[in-house]
Amino acid sequence: DQLISQIAAGEVVERPSAVVKELLENALDAGATQITVRLEEGGVKRIAITDNGRGIEPEQLPLAMARHATSKIASLHDLEHVGTLGFRGEALASIASVAAVRITSRTPGAAHAYEIVGSHEGTVAPSSGAFGTTIDVQDLYFNTPARRKFLKSEQTEYGHCAEVVRRIALSRPDVAFSLTHNGRTIDHWNVGEAAKRSAQILGSDFADARLQLDESAGPLRLHGYAGLPTASKARADGQFFYVNGRFVRDKLLVHAVRAAYQDVLHGDRFPSYVLSLDLDPALVDVNVHPSKIEVRFRDSRAVHQFVFHAVQRALAQTSA
Numbered sequence: 001d002q003l004i005s006q007i008a009a010g011e012v013v014e015r016p017s018a019v020v021k022e023l024l025e026n027a028l029d030a031g032a033t034q035i036t037v038r039l040e041e042g043g044v045k046r047i048a049i050t051d052n053g054r055g056i057e058p059e060q061l062p063l064a065m066a067r068h069a070t071s072k073i074a075s076l077h078d079l080e081h082v083g084t085l086g087f088r089g090e091a092l093a094s095i096a097s098v099a100a101v102r103i104t105s106r107t108p109g110a111a112h113a114y115e116i117v118g119s120h121e122g123t124v125a126p127s128s129g130a131f132g133t134t135i136d137v138q139d140l141y142f143n144t145p146a147r148r149k150f151l152k153s154e155q156t157e158y159g160h161c162a163e164v165v166r167r168i169a170l171s172r173p174d175v176a177f178s179l180t181h182n183g184r185t186i187d188h189w190n191v192g193e194a195a196k197r198s199a200q201i202l203g204s205d206f207a208d209a210r211l212q213l214d215e216s217a218g219p220l221r222l223h224g225y226a227g228l229p230t231a232s233k234a235r236a237d238g239q240f241f242y243v244n245g246r247f248v249r250d251k252l253l254v255h256a257v258r259a260a261y262q263d264v265l266h267g268d269r270f271p272s273y274v275l276s277l278d279l280d281p282a283l284v285d286v287n288v289h290p291s292k293i294e295v296r297f298r299d300s301r302a303v304h305q306f307v308f309h310a311v312q313r314a315l316a317q318t319s320a
């Protein structure tokens, strides 16, 4: 059972940044408006995420750490296929099988916080803490040295974690985020407008030269900011695309945007952008595999054309 948990964990939490992503999504699911991410040694030593969300009732704490679907998993083969169905209710249990986890939480009605340490078999004890939840993950892969060996340098793992925070923070300007690494505050973003958040995260070059767009056609809406090439160096990591609020890295969408830039601006510069495509969830299959986010559109041609034309029209205003 423990072994199966650890193998599953390798899929769900292949590196510290995957833990950060799962914990941030949980905090947002809990309605948090303020989230603090504290990392030590690239997240390998420690990932502690504190939110001011609705919290977890003390009697629910063991359940939060329990795995929900293990009975379906009979072999490694099955395990691989569970991945394509999503890991609902698997994240915390998986993390707890490969790291030391402490959850401290206080709900609005409670006189004080409660905590649970270790796993779903841990005991729930009174604790102190503000309203909301802190999930503290220490010594990732301490019990699976083979897995730990695959981790890269502290700086590389930290970079991946910071990237996950940036992606999520860009899509949620209505939530305040702060990020510290080894005790140093790296980023802090207050609640504000999308325009301001994207300027903070992508820098002043982006803020000074970007077009706002918001186009709809039938069930499709594309909105956000398309950066313009500027004199200074374009950044390779400034391309953000979201589908129904989730960050995706999708060939079809990247191609549609790139083609629009080439069509209007002709250069091979590929500036920063933050674009969100919203559509009826029935028209898209977002396969939320923990390590990669793939999308499959019911009508990919229509989506490609729509995105291409929306970006093209926005850019064409400048060259007119």
Ligand code: ADP
Binding pocket: 022, 026, 027, 030, 051, 053, 054, 055, 056, 063, 064, 065, 087, 088, 089, 090, 091, 092, 093, 133
């Ligand atoms: P899932 O998110 O798929 O339900 P997880 O293992 O990520 O599974 O989390 C298990 C459960 O623990 C969640 O469904 C939620 O009820 C609770 N939970 C986890 N993190 C938080 C949090 N930060 N605030 C409130 N509840 C949480």
Ligand code: MG
Binding pocket: 022, 025, 026, 089, 091
């Ligand atoms: Mg979750």
